[in-house]
Amino acid sequence: MQQQYVIILAGGTGSRMKSDIPKQFIELQGAPIIIHSLKRFINYNLNIQIIISVHKNYKNHLENIFQKFNLETKNIQIVFGGDTRFQSVKNGLNLIQDLDAVVGIHDSARPFVSLKTIQNCFETAAIKGNAIPCISINESLRKISNNINSSINRNEYKIIQTPQCFLVSKIKKAFEQEYNFVFTDDATVLETIGEKIVLVEGNEENIKITSPHDLLIAKALIHEE
Ligand code: CTP
Ligand code: MG
Numbered sequence: 001m002q003q004q005y006v007i008i009l010a011g012g013t014g015s016r017m018k019s020d021i022p023k024q025f026i027e028l029q030g031a032p033i034i035i036h037s038l039k040r041f042i043n044y045n046l047n048i049q050i051i052i053s054v055h056k057n058y059k060n061h062l063e064n065i066f067q068k069f070n071l072e073t074k075n076i077q078i079v080f081g082g083d084t085r086f087q088s089v090k091n092g093l094n095l096i097q098d099l100d101a102v103v104g105i106h107d108s109a110r111p112f113v114s115l116k117t118i119q120n121c122f123e124t125a126a127i128k129g130n131a132i133p134c135i136s137i138n139e140s141l142r143k144i145s146n147n148i149n150s151s152i153n154r155n156e157y158k159i160i161q162t163p164q165c166f167l168v169s170k171i172k173k174a175f176e177q178e179y180n181f182v183f184t185d186d187a188t189v190l191e192t193i194g195e196k197i198v199l200v201e202g203n204e205e206n207i208k209i210t211s212p213h214d215l216l217i218a219k220a221l222i223h224e225e
Contacts, residue, residue, distance in 0.1 A: 011081015
């Protein structure tokens with residue numbers, strides 16, 4: 001089996017959360033969100049190589065957390081994030097030289113990714129070159145354009161999650177392009193160089209904690225576990 005890597009993105013400041021510290025460091029049931037996220041991947045593969053792309057002002061904070069939670073750090077490397085998510089990913093990818101490996105790119109703000117989703121993504125990417133987790137939309141949707149709104153068929157749309165997994169050779173090549181503001185995730189970056197995106201099943205609890213409301217949901221979810 002190829003070597004597996006995961007890049008955990010923690011380069012943002014969580015402006016929409018409006019908290020004192022970036023949201024990935026807020027504690028949920030006694031441990032920071034990023035610790036919960038990390039543990040999901042370590043549980044999947046004890047030998048996975050972990051790269052954390054962290055905001056430059058919070059590297060010390062992160063290292064203190066590792067000590068406090070006794071986290072085995074021999075497989076963990078830390079890089080500074082950039083001004084955009086794109087740059088934070090790129091800084092992480094720069095550490096990976098093994099072009100045959102598979103890399104997952106995961107938002108630290110998604111601590112509820114399931115083992116099954118991680119497995120789905122890494123295994124499919126190893127065979128097909130990439131795997132992007134997604135879920136269906138439960139709500140009705142309307143499209144607004146030029147002040148006119150119209151109904152759309154929600155079955156034609158999916159909600160996209162992380163970890164988005166890739167063959168290292170392909171995703172490194174995709175990240176050689178210039179940044180474009182449409183790059184809100186990594187699948188979009190890969191698609192732009194002409195690769196076909198492979199969707200796999202994600203899990204509904206795999207929310208991206210973004211707003212104070214999401215934190216309430218997160219507290220309920222962690223309690224349930
Ligand atoms: N991220 C990153 N580097 C950036 C921006 C975001 O690594 N320059 C990471 C965040 O830390 C987060 C993930 O990308 O884990 C998803 O981004 P988002 O939810 O938008 O987090 P923030 O950008 O921190 O939040 P906000 O947009 O509310 O400021
Ligand atoms: Mg953001």
